[in-house]
Amino acid sequence: MSVTTATEAAENAVPGVSLYRAIWRWHFFAGLLTIPFLLNLAVTGSLYLFKDEINDTVFAYRYIVEPAGEALSPQKIADIAAAAVPGSVASSYKDPAGLDRSAIVTVSSDAGQTLVFVNPYDGKVLDTVGSTEEFNYVVKRIHSLALFGGLPNKLIEITGGFAMVLVVTGIYLWWPRRQAGGVVTVRGTPSRRVFWRDLHAVTGAFAGILIFFMAMTGMPWSGYWGANVNAWLTSHNLGYPVQLWDAVPKSQKVTEDILPKAGWIVEKAPVPLSEIAAAQSKKPVGLDKAVEIARGLGMAPGFDLAIPGSETGVYTAAVYPDDLTNERTVHIDQYSGKPLVDLSFGQYPFLGRAIEWGINVHQGQEFGLFNQLLMLATCLAIILSCVTGIVMWWKRRPTGRLGVPPMPPQRSVYLGLWIVVLVFAFAFPMSGLAILLMIAFDQVVIRFVPPLKRAFA
Known part of the structure; x- marks a missing residue:
């Protein structure tokens, strides 16, 4: 039998105590559910930050070549790549980003798509790898859990929303309340819970x-939120400028369908069609001429060029470099060589540029090594937060119980928090729905099922 003292009763009557306990409880549940996913995001994200460095060291044998005279023509390189994978045709060509870089051709066959790395000087095939088996692509797919299907990918979207909740609630819990330490300093030793x-x-x-x-x-990469925000921006003229497509016929394909990499703003933009009438009277300009046109238009080195797969297809040149001012997508008529749509970063509306900038910084590409190290430090901070959270919980949990922070004494405090959750659910539906389910489980199931109430005490 427990005894409640007058002091404890007085403390329980203080609204601040109830709010603190409610937020602490939310913070605990959010962390408990997302720690495995946050650890995955931080570890794989750290690797992806240095994808170029990994390519230039671990996979240097297929990315780096020794310059030796005049390079072969793009068409010759594409033919060599297609011959390296029997039964395939070239679907895209990546122009070498420098004199010491290989050319990369994506070839398509009944077995799928394959990346073929070719020395542009002597035509030697340096390596072939399935497009879905390339190291950095696999890391990226594990990062988003898309490698394991649609549902796991949705869990990553929920984790992203929960991460924001953890930051906001964590800062509230950290906020100084007359404590002697734990604000900017760490007390105790690793043997004590207060240290962790x-x-x-x-x-x-x-x-x-x-x-x-x-x-x-x-x-923006999330399956539900990202796709819907992209569509909303486009429909409100805040994404890619749709008026550029008004004068050209459009296919059923979008940019991400034909290119190995598409910028977030334009990945859902429709691909134009080449002039259908010209299919009977003119010959295609060919890959060599298309590359020459793209270079003449000022495309930055290292651009990808999608090769038409039908009579009405177009050549699409696109580049997404570290310097966002050089980001550009150009669709070229395969018969006349005329640019049908020419879209550069400067033509994006403000919100479009802001989102692309955020994505670039997220990937460590915006301002050199400092950007990479800053994002790496953030990933390490996430890992440290997860580890310290686990140790801290392990040290405080009662034997045989989860050691969940107590429910707030004043249940009325949940009214205001429910309003906050509803607003959050409107902004991030998947994460908001998960939070609503979490609170419902806490307030309905745990409270009225004795075994769960004891386990979660």
Whole structure:
């Protein structure tokens, strides 16, 4: 039988205590559900930040070549690549980004798409790898859990929303309340729980803004939120400028269908059609001429060029470099060589440019090595927060129980928090729905099922 003292009763009557306990409980549940996913995001994200460095060291044998005289023509390189994979045709050509870089041709066959790395000087095939088996592509797919299907990918979207909740609630819990330490310093030693609590709180507080930024800028890739925001921006003339497509016939394909990599703003933009009448009277300009046209239009080195797969297809040149001012997509009529749509970064509306900038920073590409190291530090802070959270919980949990923070004494405090959740659910539906289910489970199931109530005590 427990005894409640007058002091405890007075504390329980204080609204601040109820609010603190409610937020602490939310913070705990959000962390408990997302720690495995956050660890995956941080580890794979750290690897992806240095994808170029990995390519230039671990896979240098297929990316780096020794310049030796005049390079072969793009068409010759594409023919060599197609011959390396029997029964295939070239579907895209990546122009070498420098004199010491290989040319990369994507070839398509009944077995799928294959990347063929070709030395542009002597025509030697350096390597072939399935487009879905390339190292950085696999890392990216594990990062989003898209490698394991649609449902796991949705869990990553929910995790992104929960990460923002963890930052906001964590800063509230960290906020100084007359404590002697744990604000900017760490008390105790690793043998004590307070050490891990302070390390967790201080790490989250100082890295919180960056973690929030990482979560927010990762949302455009999410299956539900990202796709719907992209569609909303486009329909309100805040995404890619749709008027550029008014004068050209459009196919059923979108940019991401024909290119190995498409910018977020234009990945759902329709691909124009070449002049259908010209299919009977003119010959295609060919890959060599298309590459020459793209270069003449000022495409930055390293651009990808999609090769038409039908009589009405177009050549699509696109480049997404570290310098966003050079980001550009050009659709070229395969018969006349005329640019049908020419879209550069400067033509994006403000919101479109802001989202692309956020994505570029998220990937460590915007301002050199400093950007990579800043995002790496953020990933390490996420890992440290997860580890310290686990240790802190392990040290405080009662034997045989989860050690969930207590429910707030004043249940009325949940009214205001429900309003906050509803607003959040409107902004991020998948994450908001998960939070609503979490609270319903906490308030309905746990409260009225005795075994669960004891386990979650």
